[in-house]
Amino acid sequence: MPPAVRFRDAVSLAGRFPLLAGVTVEVGEGEVVHLRGPNGAGKTSLLRACAGLVPIVSGAAEVLGHDLVGDRQSVRREVGLLGHRSFLYEELSVEDNLRFAVRAARAPVAGIGPALELLGLTGRIGGARAATLSTGQRRRVALAVLVARAPRLWLLDEPHAGLDAAGRDVVDVLVAEARRRGATVLLASHELERAATIADRAVTIVGGQVVAVPAGAAPAGRGEEPLVAGEVAARPAIVGEVGCDVA
Amino acid sequence: MWRDAALVAGKDLRIEWRSRVGLNQVVPFAVVILVLFGLALGPSRRVLAPATAGLFWVAVLLSAVLAVQRSFAVEAADGAGDGLRLSGLDAGGIFVGKAAAVTAQLLVLEVVLGVVAALLYAAHLSGFVMLAASCVLATAGLAAVGTLYGALSAGSRVRETLLPLLFFPLVAPVLIAATKAWQAGLQGRPGSGLGWLSVLAVFAAAYLAIGTVAFGPLLEDG
Known part of the structure; x- marks a missing residue:
C-alpha cells in the first residue's frame, strides 16, 4: 500500500523565505503521527502543504496519491485541516457553517447531526452565529466539520489548544476513532505527553526540515517516553537560518 | 461547476441577509449619492431629468465597489x-457564485434607486423592458469585473483603494452603454438602445468567461 504522505526534499517558499527547507517524510496509510518541534519550525507549513495550501517549489510531494507539485487542488476534498483559525463564516450559524462545509466537500449531510452531538453543539448553540462563539466553541465547530466530512487524512494543528478538559479528551477520542476507520492523522502539538498517548510515532521538525531522532533515544509513541530535548539545541544554526517565524 | 456556484451564491446571500450590511449601509449610501447629485445640480427638473440615467449608473457603480469589497x-x-x-x-x-450573489444584491439596490431617482429627478420610468434588460446585463458585467x-x-x-482603482477604468464601457440604454428607455425610444444592450451583453459574457478561467489562479495567489 503506498504511503498516505510522501515528501522528498520538498521545499516551499513564502516569497524568498523558506517555509519548508527540504522536508523528507513518509506517513503510512492509517498511521497517527505527531509532528513536533519549536515554534517556527515548519509544522504548520507542513500541514498546510499536505492540504495543498502552500506550493511545493522543488522536490517531490505526494498526498493520498495526488502529486502536489503538479496539482494542489485535487487532494483538498480528501483532507481535513484543523488550523489556527476556524474557517467559519461569522454571520452564519453553527449549523449553516457545517452544512456549507459538508455540501462543499460532497460529504453526506446525514453526518452533520451526529457530528454536532459528538462535539456538544446541539440545542441553542447550533443556531448561534459563529461570531458569538468563544474560542473553544469555535474550535469544537471546526472539529465537527472534520468529523462530518470524514476525510481520509486529518491534519490537526494544535488540536487541543483553546479547549477545556472535556474538549481535549474529545479530541483524543476523535483521533482514535479516525484511526479505527482507517484514516491517517498528522497532528502538530506542543503537548508532548498527550500527543504521545495518541500517536504511533513522532517526527521532529526543526528549521523547515525533518531531523533524525538522536541516537539512543526511543521514538515517541504510545506508552513510550516522548522525545523532548536535544534536537533544537543540536541544530542552532538551522534554527537561526530559517527556523524563526516560519509556521 | 453550476452546483458549486449555487452553493456559494446561496452562502453569500444568506450571509448578507443575516448581516443586513447591504440593506443598512449600501442602499442608504447609494440613496445619499443620488440626493447629493440633486443638491449639486439644483432643483430644476429640466437639468435633472436628462441626467437621471447617468447619475443612476454612477451611484450603482460606487455601490458596486462596496458590495464587492463586502463579498471578499x-x-x-x-x-x-x-x-x-x-x-x-x-x-x-466559486467565481460564478460570488458574481451571482453580487448581481442579485445590486439588482435589488437598482430597484430602490430607480424609484428614488424617479421621485427626486422627476424621471418617467417608461420603456420598462429596456430599463430592466440593461440593468440585468450591466449588473452582470459589473459583478463579473468586480469579483x-x-x-x-x-x-x-x-x-480598499486598489479595487476602485482597478474597477472604475475597466467598467467605463458599462457606464456609457448602460447610461445610453437607460436614456433610450426613459425617452420612450427603446429601439435606439438595442445596440447598447448588445455592448452590455458582450461585456458581461466576456468577463464572465475570463473570470471563470482566471479566478482559480487568483484565488491561489490571493
Missing part, C-alpha cells in the same frame, strides 16, 4: 478564504 471581506475573517480553498469547490463555480478584481486585490494590504 467575509472570506477574510477567521481564515474563511482558506476554508473555501480547502473545500474543494470548483474555482469557476475578478476583488479576488486580485483581496490579498493586498491596500485592497
Whole structure:
C-alpha cells in the first residue's frame, strides 16, 4: 500500500523565505503521527502543504496519491485541516457553517447531526452565529466539520489548544476513532505527553526540515517516553537560518 | 461547476441577509449619492431629468465597489478564504457564485434607486423592458469585473483603494452603454438602445468567461 504522505526534499517558499527547507517524510496509510518541534519550525507549513495550501517549489510531494507539485487542488476534498483559525463564516450559524462545509466537500449531510452531538453543539448553540462563539466553541465547530466530512487524512494543528478538559479528551477520542476507520492523522502539538498517548510515532521538525531522532533515544509513541530535548539545541544554526517565524 | 456556484451564491446571500450590511449601509449610501447629485445640480427638473440615467449608473457603480469589497471581506475573517480553498469547490463555480450573489444584491439596490431617482429627478420610468434588460446585463458585467478584481486585490494590504482603482477604468464601457440604454428607455425610444444592450451583453459574457478561467489562479495567489 503506498504511503498516505510522501515528501522528498520538498521545499516551499513564502516569497524568498523558506517555509519548508527540504522536508523528507513518509506517513503510512492509517498511521497517527505527531509532528513536533519549536515554534517556527515548519509544522504548520507542513500541514498546510499536505492540504495543498502552500506550493511545493522543488522536490517531490505526494498526498493520498495526488502529486502536489503538479496539482494542489485535487487532494483538498480528501483532507481535513484543523488550523489556527476556524474557517467559519461569522454571520452564519453553527449549523449553516457545517452544512456549507459538508455540501462543499460532497460529504453526506446525514453526518452533520451526529457530528454536532459528538462535539456538544446541539440545542441553542447550533443556531448561534459563529461570531458569538468563544474560542473553544469555535474550535469544537471546526472539529465537527472534520468529523462530518470524514476525510481520509486529518491534519490537526494544535488540536487541543483553546479547549477545556472535556474538549481535549474529545479530541483524543476523535483521533482514535479516525484511526479505527482507517484514516491517517498528522497532528502538530506542543503537548508532548498527550500527543504521545495518541500517536504511533513522532517526527521532529526543526528549521523547515525533518531531523533524525538522536541516537539512543526511543521514538515517541504510545506508552513510550516522548522525545523532548536535544534536537533544537543540536541544530542552532538551522534554527537561526530559517527556523524563526516560519509556521 | 453550476452546483458549486449555487452553493456559494446561496452562502453569500444568506450571509448578507443575516448581516443586513447591504440593506443598512449600501442602499442608504447609494440613496445619499443620488440626493447629493440633486443638491449639486439644483432643483430644476429640466437639468435633472436628462441626467437621471447617468447619475443612476454612477451611484450603482460606487455601490458596486462596496458590495464587492463586502463579498471578499467575509472570506477574510477567521481564515474563511482558506476554508473555501480547502473545500474543494470548483474555482469557476466559486467565481460564478460570488458574481451571482453580487448581481442579485445590486439588482435589488437598482430597484430602490430607480424609484428614488424617479421621485427626486422627476424621471418617467417608461420603456420598462429596456430599463430592466440593461440593468440585468450591466449588473452582470459589473459583478463579473468586480469579483475578478476583488479576488486580485483581496490579498493586498491596500485592497480598499486598489479595487476602485482597478474597477472604475475597466467598467467605463458599462457606464456609457448602460447610461445610453437607460436614456433610450426613459425617452420612450427603446429601439435606439438595442445596440447598447448588445455592448452590455458582450461585456458581461466576456468577463464572465475570463473570470471563470482566471479566478482559480487568483484565488491561489490571493
